[in-house]
Amino acid sequence: MVNVAVLTHGQYGQGLINAVEMISGRKEGLIAVPLWPDDTPETYLEKTRIALAGFKGTPDNTLLLVDLFGGTPGNVAARLVYEQGFRCLTGANLPMLLEIMSSDLYVSCSDLDDLCHLGLQAGMAGLRDLNATIRQRGD
Numbered sequence: 001m002v003n004v005a006v007l008t009h010g011q012y013g014q015g016l017i018n019a020v021e022m023i024s025g026r027k028e029g030l031i032a033v034p035l036w037p038d039d040t041p042e043t044y045l046e047k048t049r050i051a052l053a054g055f056k057g058t059p060d061n062t063l064l065l066v067d068l069f070g071g072t073p074g075n076v077a078a079r080l081v082y083e084q085g086f087r088c089l090t091g092a093n094l095p096m097l098l099e100i101m102s103s104d105l106y107v108s109c110s111d112l113d114d115l116c117h118l119g120l121q122a123g124m125a126g127l128r129d130l131n132a133t134i135r136q137r138g139d
Contacts (some may be wrong), residue, residue: 008075065092095126
């Protein structure tokens with residue numbers, strides 16, 4: 001099984017997890033690591049390391065999802081990627097997390113690269129201008 005840690009500003013990560021579990025049921029190996037206003041980059045890094053230590057397995061079967069490239073959660077993830085070899089995707093959104101957690105690759109942990117590819121595709125496919133979509137269908 002793949003472990004997934006959602007590193008985000010505030011409650012966004014837990015909100016994503018709550019939505020995924022509302023749609024597809026409770027998931028093992030899925031946690032949120034929220035960044036709070038009082039956290040420094042150093043305290044957030046330590047909080048993240050402690051959270052990841054609770055996972056079974058290694059960085060080879062752990063995926064980090066962060067909300068914003070260049071923000072503190074993303075910078076902490078970049079450090080963990082560099083130091084320990086975790087995989088990481090930025091721009092975490094509900095379609096991305098739902099696809100990852102619903103995939104057979106999540107359960108089998110057979111190919112983290114393929115799972116990341118699926119997650120990225122779903123995350124990007126979920127971005128739409130609804131007004132333009134409705135106008136196109138109305139023509």
